[in-house]
Amino acid sequence: MLYNYDLATVWAFILAFAIFAYVVMDGFDLGIGILFPTLKVGEERDQAMNSIAPVWDGNETWLVLGGGGLMAAFPLAYSIILPATYPLVIGMLLGLIFRGVAFEFRWRDPRHRPYWDTAFFVGSVVATLSQGILLGAVLQGIKVEGRAYAGGWLDWLSPFSLLTGVALLAGYALLGSSWLIGKTHGSVQEHSRKMAFRLGIATLVVMAAVSVATPFLAIDYWHRWFEMPRVLFTAQVPLATIAVGAIFFWSLKRGRERLPFLITLVLFALGFLGLGISMFPYVVPRALTIWDAAAPEKSQIFMLVGTVFIMPLIIAYTAWAYWVFRGKTVTEGYH
């Protein structure tokens, strides 16, 4: 059985990687959607859109992997979390539809472009809020009886989950603005730099708020963070966050173009690490560990064999696609 335990852990890390890849990659796409109304109609918006048009589809595929992977590796968790957060998942999907089609539709129909730009913005905000609230809902706990969700259909709603929703909104917008600093020039870049400064502050504030609120959700979280000698390790996370935040503002001030985005990635990685400390080895906190929810060994091994070979390939050609579209985005040509 020990063997299976390790397998479940391996899958927990693979899925965590997929979710992290999704969060940062679609994060900057969605962030640009969130910032869209602050960009000027015309040149500014077109530049922002073009900077993500060739990659957004690949970015979103990580979400499909997150969903499909969860069903495959931890089917019980998949079948409990999704009904528990039903309206959020539906909201996220509908939001993603609106923002996904806007990429093509806005060019196809200049007369109705303002509508599709609005769809892009609203869809991005709704999808982000849904994801953020979903995160909070999982952290605060889900009522499970037997092998099924046993709560009502609004259990996810709480001040804490709303806070995590807002936190993700700020975080994605920060990713979007720092991405734009690297990919654009002129007025968009200037604007993005200004936004990135404000959003950097906002993100650090909400990260702090979520961090402070989490230990009060359940005593378990308190132990995980503040018990000796764990605290010697866990305390490094907030300390590092403060340091990274300082580097972020420094890089903005120095007018660096690509560093702010990379630093934002580190910031997200730290946030993610914090979540890991709060959750591992639970997949539904205090109700379901990864071993409770794990698919049988045969299913996990079968997928692991493929993942080990295919994942590096995916990363390689995704990197190549990013490389092809490297550098600044310019708007010209067709439109």
Place this chain on the structure above:
Amino acid sequence: MGDEALFLARVQFAFTVSFHFIFPAFSIGLASFLMVLEGAWLRTGRGVYANLYRYWLKIFAVAFGMGVVSGIVMSYQFGTNWAVFSDKAGPVVGPLMAYEVLTAFFLEAGFLGVMLFGINKVGPKLHFFATCMVALGTFISATWIISTNSWMHTPQGFAINAQGQFVPAGSWLPIIFNPSFPYRLTHVVIAAYLTTSLVVGAVGGWHLLRDRTNPGARKMFSMAMWMVAIAAPAQILAGDAHGLNTLEHQPAKVMAMEGHYDSHPDGAPLILFGIPNPAKKRIDYAIELPKVSSLILKHDLNAPLAGLDTIRDDREPPVSVVFWSFRVMVGLGMAMLGLGLFSLFARFRRGLYDWPWLHRAAMVMGPAGFVAVIAGWITTEVGRQPYTVYGYLLTAQSHSPLHASAVATSLLMFVVVYFVVFGAGTYYLVRLMAKAPGPHESEPSSTPQRATGITPAPALSKE
């Protein structure tokens, strides 16, 4: 929890999957068509191929985007509405779908950006490679998802564990290559090619009616009609083989398709038309050919065929739906065969570009592929009822513990959003198709282009 929630969850799945399936059915074939066009351009250097490539690429971009977003819905629908199914069948179907994501979705998405926007950045050969990868991705995707779906129809290679989950019994090969998989895959892939060629043919026909000298319209029409002429008869053969496979593994489905309420010990009739009467368990006003059904299904006029009277009432699929959807599919299939033959005749008589009635016929048949694909899908999926995993897990025991009002609300939202968004998308597609293919087709819009030169000098100099 009640029957209402179950019914609404079923409607929601049927609605979202039907809508979704329209786009892949088109983009699988279109990706291959684009691959052929670009390949032909690279080989011959003829501008007409490059122009057609760019013309259809713009259409592909819109259709593919809609396929992506409606597909994401599907990957979460299993968990939101069918939690029990996900928990129980997840260990078997989950990995198959995960492989679809890993081997297909990433491949398509990774190379799509280069395919749409990258021709000026990577050069023609590498660009052709990207096009091939996208086409390959659509095909791999179809393979995995049809394998998954086929396993739900003809499950094998599994055991049931203490938690009531389906788990792989030994090797994965019998699960992946389950009995109905090769037949269903062939049938679906040909259907996708037919659907695309009918759309391309309709667009070509429309433009030939306006200007029969347009080289782009002539080329696409000719290519599409070749495809219809070849694929339509192939599809009928594939469909027949698939039907025989279904008879072997899911006889109740075939009984419903045929409308055989009663057993026929010495040769069953082929019911061409009629109105199923579920209350009385008979087909009213049936027009039938005696013994022909036995001939088709058993290749013997007098072979006995069992009817639904041999199936428990609560294990029967809904006959009316399956009976009708099957006839719609077959009728359209025959019409496609007719169009293919008509085009061959016209080609032989050198009238392919000059016979307006052929062009009109091609236009009328333009949407036929979509209708046939959906009708076929309904036939096989409704024919699987009342099970999700055929013979082992009832649909009524597969759904999430949700309140009917929650499912109703989300269903309503899906309906509204799909009609608005995909309605608009379809309008844009039709508008793109209505434009005649010109001699200088532009790149797809929103092409991110840098100023000329390979290195992004301004970007690098500042870092």
